[in-house]
Amino acid sequence: xxxxxxxxxxxxxxxxxxxxxxxxxxxxxxxxxxxxxxxxxxxxxxxxxxxxxxxxxxxxxxxxxxxxxxxxxxxxxxxxxxxxxxxxxxxxxxxxxxxxxxxxxxxxxxxxxxxxxxxxxxxxxxxxxxxxxxxxxxxxxxxxxxxxxxxxxxxxxxxxxxxxxxxxxxxxxxxxxxxxxxxxxxxxxxxxxxxxxxxxxxxxxxxxxxxxxxxxxxxxxxxxxxxxxxxxxxxxxxxxxxxxxxxxxxxxxxxxxxxxxxxxxxxxxxxxxxxxxxxxxxxxxxxxxxxxxxxxxxxxxxxxxxxxxxxxxxxxxxxxxxxxxxxxxxxxxxxxxxxx
Numbered sequence: 016x017x018x019x020x021x022x023x024x025x026x027x028x029x030x031x032x033x034x035x036x037x038x039x040x041x042x043x044x045x046x047x048x049x050x051x052x053x054x055x056x057x058x059x060x061x062x063x064x065x066x067x068x069x070x071x072x073x074x075x076x077x078x079x080x081x082x083x084x085x086x087x088x089x090x091x092x093x094x095x096x097x098x099x100x101x102x103x104x105x106x107x108x109x110x111x112x113x114x115x116x117x118x119x120x121x122x123x124x125x126x127x128x129x130x131x132x133x134x135x136x137x138x139x140x141x142x143x144x145x146x147x148x149x150x151x152x153x154x155x156x157x158x159x160x161x162x163x164x165x166x167x168x169x170x171x172x173x174x175x176x177x178x179x180x181x182x183x184x185x186x187x188x189x190x191x192x193x194x195x196x197x198x199x200x201x202x203x204x205x206x207x208x209x210x211x212x213x214x215x216x217x218x219x220x221x222x223x224x225x226x227x228x229x230x231x232x233x234x235x236x237x238x239x240x241x242x243x244x245x246x247x248x249x250x251x252x253x254x255x256x257x258x259x260x261x262x263x264x265x266x267x268x269x270x271x272x273x274x275x276x277x278x279x280x281x282x283x284x285x286x287x288x289x290x291x292x293x294x295x296x297x298x299x300x301x302x303x304x305x306x307x308x309x310x311x312x313x314x315x316x317x318x319x320x321x322x323x324x325x326x327x328x329x330x331x332x333x334x335x336x337x338x339x340x341x342x343x344x345x346x347x348x349x350x351x352x353x354x355x
Contacts, residue, residue: 094134098141185247
């Protein structure tokens with residue numbers, strides 16, 4: 016089906032692509048158990064097969080390009096969570112979008128490419144398809160790229176720091192939730208990368224890459240810095256004294272079950288998007304005790320005052336240290352911490 020599609024099929028192709036991706040989202044939001052690779056990738060594979068059947072050359076109109084961007088994001092998320100390398104078909108979609116959509120310099124687009132590399136690394140670790148030393152080298156290289164992404168950010172993506180910058184927790188205000196999530200995705204990915212690196216420190220005499228040249232201490236410091244940066248994003252959504260461009264954010268901490276008021280879907284998503292980053296901070300054995308306590312306090316606050324029971328479940332998981340691997344928890348949350 017690589018011939019040009021008649022105009023009468025334009026709405027049909029949009030409907031098919033949208034339906035396929037909605038099914039993927041629906042399954043992730045409703046099946047919150049520790050699903051396997053097929054669970055994470057089933058509808059994504061279907062969407063990719065549909066794109067190939069329609070032909071990328073027939074998907075150049077603005078709506079099609081927007082749907083393809085969404086497909087890239089969804090597939091990247093699924094690949095990271097399932098420790099599966101990005102399908103080659105998705106790489107073709109990325110190339111198509113870079114030719115026909117003005118997104119090449121967009122920070123979030125660059126982020127999906129970096130998370131694709133993270134998915135590749137996770138797949139190699141999970142399958143033991145390369146040596147541990149090679150995985151360690153790959154992890155350091157990816158961390159460098161994530162750091163460079165942070166340092167190259169344009170002014171429109173930088174937060175406003177309210178109050179003192181050297182206190183914990185800092186209070187940072189970001190342009191919107193999507194920018195906040197992008198930053199926190201980078202930070203939690205760096206935390207998880209350095210946790211992997213620290214698991215192969217001096218205790219494993221076969222792999223001394225981390226133990227040498229003070230890299231062990233560097234990893235610990237990076238985790239601490241990323242944890243503080245994540246915590247700095249929280250108060251803009253949970254503290255009524257935060258001042259931001261969206262006046263609705265200021266009302267979050269004033270709403271609770273006793274008042275009879277309920278958050279709208281926008282405000283709920285603001286708080287829900289904080290859960291996985293806070294969990295990553297709280298669960299890390301390289302996070303200081305005061306950071307852990309603060310992260311758990313925020314999760315409990317969100318859970319009780321904002322009526323989000325999953326937040327309370329996370330505090331129990333942190334207390335019990337019962338889930339060392341974070342991605343099953345990501346599945347439990349419905350799997351849209353990155354996607355919203």
